Amino acid sequence: MNRKAASVPGERKRGEGVRFVYEILRDDIINLTLPPGSPIDEVQLAERLEMSRTPIREALVRLAGEGLVTTLPNRSTIVSNIDFLNMHAFFDAITLMYRVTTRLAAEYRSEADLDEIRARQADFARAVADQDALAMIASNRDFHAAIGRAGRNPYYSGLFNRLLDEGRRILRIYYSSYNDRMPQSVIDEHEAMIAAIAARDIAAADRIGQQHANQIVGKIQTLMAEDRRQPIAL
Amino acid sequence: MNRKAASVPGERKRGEGVRFVYEILRDDIINLTLPPGSPIDEVQLAERLEMSRTPIREALVRLAGEGLVTTLPNRSTIVSNIDFLNMHAFFDAITLMYRVTTRLAAEYRSEADLDEIRARQADFARAVADQDALAMIASNRDFHAAIGRAGRNPYYSGLFNRLLDEGRRILRIYYSSYNDRMPQSVIDEHEAMIAAIAARDIAAADRIGQQHANQIVGKIQTLMAEDRRQPIAL
DNA sequence: GTAGAAATTTCTGTCGACAAGTAAAATACA
DNA sequence: TGTATTTTACTTGTCGACAGAAATTTCTAC
Numbered sequence: 190m191n192r193k194a195a196s197v198p199g200e201r202k203r204g205e206g207v208r209f210v211y212e213i214l215r216d217d218i219i220n221l222t223l224p225p226g227s228p229i230d231e232v233q234l235a236e237r238l239e240m241s242r243t244p245i246r247e248a249l250v251r252l253a254g255e256g257l258v259t260t261l262p263n264r265s266t267i268v269s270n271i272d273f274l275n276m277h278a279f280f281d282a283i284t285l286m287y288r289v290t291t292r293l294a295a296e297y298r299s300e301a302d303l304d305e306i307r308a309r310q311a312d313f314a315r316a317v318a319d320q321d322a323l324a325m326i327a328s329n330r331d332f333h334a335a336i337g338r339a340g341r342n343p344y345y346s347g348l349f350n351r352l353l354d355e356g357r358r359i360l361r362i363y364y365s366s367y368n369d370r371m372p373q374s375v376i377d378e379h380e381a382m383i384a385a386i387a388a389r390d391i392a393a394a395d396r397i398g399q400q401h402a403n404q405i406v407g408k409i410q411t412l413m414a415e416d417r418r419q420p421i422a423l
Numbered sequence: 424m425n426r427k428a429a430s431v432p433g434e435r436k437r438g439e440g441v442r443f444v445y446e447i448l449r450d451d452i453i454n455l456t457l458p459p460g461s462p463i464d465e466v467q468l469a470e471r472l473e474m475s476r477t478p479i480r481e482a483l484v485r486l487a488g489e490g491l492v493t494t495l496p497n498r499s500t501i502v503s504n505i506d507f508l509n510m511h512a513f514f515d516a517i518t519l520m521y522r523v524t525t526r527l528a529a530e531y532r533s534e535a536d537l538d539e540i541r542a543r544q545a546d547f548a549r550a551v552a553d554q555d556a557l558a559m560i561a562s563n564r565d566f567h568a569a570i571g572r573a574g575r576n577p578y579y580s581g582l583f584n585r586l587l588d589e590g591r592r593i594l595r596i597y598y599s600s601y602n603d604r605m606p607q608s609v610i611d612e613h614e615a616m617i618a619a620i621a622a623r624d625i626a627a628a629d630r631i632g633q634q635h636a637n638q639i640v641g642k643i644q645t646l647m648a649e650d651r652r653q654p655i656a657l
Numbered sequence: 658g659t660a661g662a663a664a665t666t667t668c669t670g671t672c673g674a675c676a677a678g679t680a681a682a683a684t685a686c687a
Numbered sequence: 688t689g690t691a692t693t694t695t696a697c698t699t700g701t702c703g704a705c706a707g708a709a710a711t712t713t714c715t716a717c
Contacts, residue, residue, distance in 0.1 A: 203670060203707060204496045207484075231699075241672045243477065246700090250441070250481045254488035262438045263678050263699060275577075281527075282578035289519065343490075343509075344516035348582050437677055437700060466668070475702045480670090497669060497708050 206244035210234070211251055218257050218268050219354050220323075221361045228265040229258065255351060271359060273413075280409075283356060284402035286349040290333070291398035293340030295386045302339035303387055309335045310379050317372040325372060326360050332379060336386070359409060378404065440478035444468070445485055452491050452502050453588050454557075455595045462499040463492065489585060505593060507647075514643075517590060518636035520583040524567070525632035527574030529620045536573035537621055543569045544613050551606040559606060560594050566613060570620070593643060612638065 201209055217223040229249065235242045249266050252258045260266045272279075294302070309332040316324035330353045337346035378401045385393040435443055451457040463483065469476045483500050486492045493503045506513075528536070543566040550558035564587045571580035612635045619627040 206671075232697095241670095242699090243671055246477075247481060247484045247670095250484045251488050254485050264680085265698070275575075278576040278578060282576060285519075285523065293515075341509075342512040342516060344512060344582060344586065348578060352578065440701070464668075475700095476669090477701055498710085499668070 201240075206240055207247045207251070210238060210240075210245050210248035213238070214248060214252060215257065215354075218252070219357050219361075221358060223268050225268050225270040225358075227268045229267065230265065257354075271355075271362075276413075279352065279355060279359075280406045282348070283352040284399065284406060286337075286345060286352055287333070287402040287405075288395050288398040289345055290337040290340045290342075290349050291382060291386065291394040291401075292391050293342055293345065294336045295389050295391045295394035297341045298339040298386055298389075302335070303383075306332065306335045306339065306383060306386065310376075310383060313379065314376055317376060323361075326357055329375070330354070330357050336382070339386070356405075356409075374404065375401075435474075440474055441481045441485070444472060444474075444479050444482035447472070448482060448486060449491065449588075452486070453591050453595075455592060457502050459502050459504040459592075461502045463501065464499065491588070505589075505596075510647075513586065513589060513593075514640045516582070517586040518633065518640060520571075520579060520586055521567070521636040521639075522629050522632040523579055524571040524574045524583050525616060525620065525628040525635075526625050527576055527579065528570045529623050529625045529628035531575045532573040532620055532623075536569070537617075540566065540569045540573065540617060540620065544610075544617060547613065548610055551610060557595075560591055563609070564588070564591050570616070573620070590639070590643075608638065609635075 214223070214229070223229070231242045231245050231249070234245050238245070249258060249260070253260050253266070257269055258266050259269045294306075298306075309328060312328040313325065313332050316328050333353055334346070334350055337349040340346065378397060382394065382397050382401065385397055448457070448463070457463070465476045465479050465483070468479050472479070483492060483494070487494050487500070491503055492500050494500045528540075532540075543562060546562040547559065547566050550562050567587055568580075568584055571583040574580065612631060616628065616631050616635065619631055
């Protein structure tokens with residue numbers, strides 16, 4: 190019935206079990222390998238990963254804390270649905286976080302941060318050159334996460350990463366429609382963002398962050414309007 | 424050695440174990456009943472609460488996700504220290520969240536939200552009248568959390584609640600110095616905040632939120648400058 | 658008496674098992 | 688044949704136990 194992602198049991202050290210399961214599930218959820226609503230069977234997972242249910246349950250608790258899975262008491266845990274009804278809350282929050290993290294990066298970035306940000310942008314440009322939509326989505330996330338780190342505010346970067354992951358799930362649903370002129374303009378905006386951060390120009394960073402958010406949000410809204418296959422989340 | 428909070432084993436239903444432990448530990452941490460750096464022994468807790476270690480470990484995973492405890496691999500879990508070095512990140516984030524949540528509450532609040540907010544403000548006023556500093560801190564948190572809920576953005580309210588809890592821990596350290604003219608001005612600002620939210624005046628809500636944050640942050644900074652007993656977190 | 662090494666203790670991370678609760682299947686009944 | 692009820696099967700929530708890793712203590716050598 191349900192095919193599962195690559196499971197490499199291999200050798201694991203003591204104390205890494207939870208992280209191991211957590212990262213596998215997290216990737217599968219964000220990549221939509223486990224689509225929203227999928228039930229997660231603890232026993233089945235335990236057999237496949239060749240470990241006991243205890244570390245798996247602890248990984249699920251962590252995922253539930255981040256909102257990626259929903260625990261139904263005494264029933265199965267499922268991959269959280271994307272809440273299309275409250276999408277405006279998501280747009281509002283991610284727009285603000287784009288602005289704030291870009292501002293703070295301009296203020297507090299180190300040279301090492303800049304190198305890291307530029308490396309992620311290079312990855313993104315490569316994905317665009319290869320016309321690899323999946324890699325675009327992933328490296329775009331990493332680019333902004335690097336900016337979030339450079340801002341040196343764990344409260345913001347924690348929320349921002351959560352929002353970026355959620356955005357990655359949403360974009361994945363529509364990624365097939367991702368082959369128009371969008372990527373080039375995104376690359377240009379990323380470059381402008383890097384320039385503002387490098388120049389420590391806070392006002393410009395804020396403005397470009399806002400502009401970038403508007404572009405992304407507008408794109409998602411367009412895609413949602415064009416394709417209303419699964420806007421119903423129950 | 425270490426006195427513990429009220430433990431009422433009593434009767435618990437299946438499926439409530441994790442929440443039970445989570446809430447006890449969370450309250451003890453926020454109230455500083457468990458001060459920063461306290462080790463949390465799973466076996467000891469299991470004996471005191473008359474349950475197995477499994478639900479306790481899952482509660483600890485959840486608390487770790489919220490940053491309230493820190494897990495040292497293969498060693499004890501400890502109550503997270505307050506990071507006095509990066510306090511500016513906290514001030515920055517909570518100031519922004521004060522503004523944003525107050526704005527959104529003015530925009531989206533229902534009548535029921537207003538009633539709830541007013542009830543929490545009444546609790547706060549009562550605590551001030553009683554000169555009960557501990558109750559002030561707790562009810563102040565609840566007041567703002569109610570405003571956060573009224574804004575109807577789970578991303579913001581989640582971060583805001585986390586920041587309010589952290590602020591409660593910080594205030595608790597200095598609560599003995601809390602008996603000057605501060606409370607009355609806070610009450611007045613709360614009333615102005617309620618008025619702006621009731622009138623759906625977004626600009627005023629934003630302005631008062633900023634003002635309130637400045638007041639609170641300034642107060643904490645003053646207290647920190649006056650009392651440098653424990654600014655060292657290791 | 659002190660420094661280093663070995664042994665002990667203690668606590669975590671993981672495991673397999675059992676019981677409670679829920680959903681599905683089977684049966685009875687109209 | 689359709690519906691209500693009992694039975695079955697399955698999944699989770701919890702438990703006690705064991706093994707591995709650190710810290711502590713004890714022992715030994717200088």
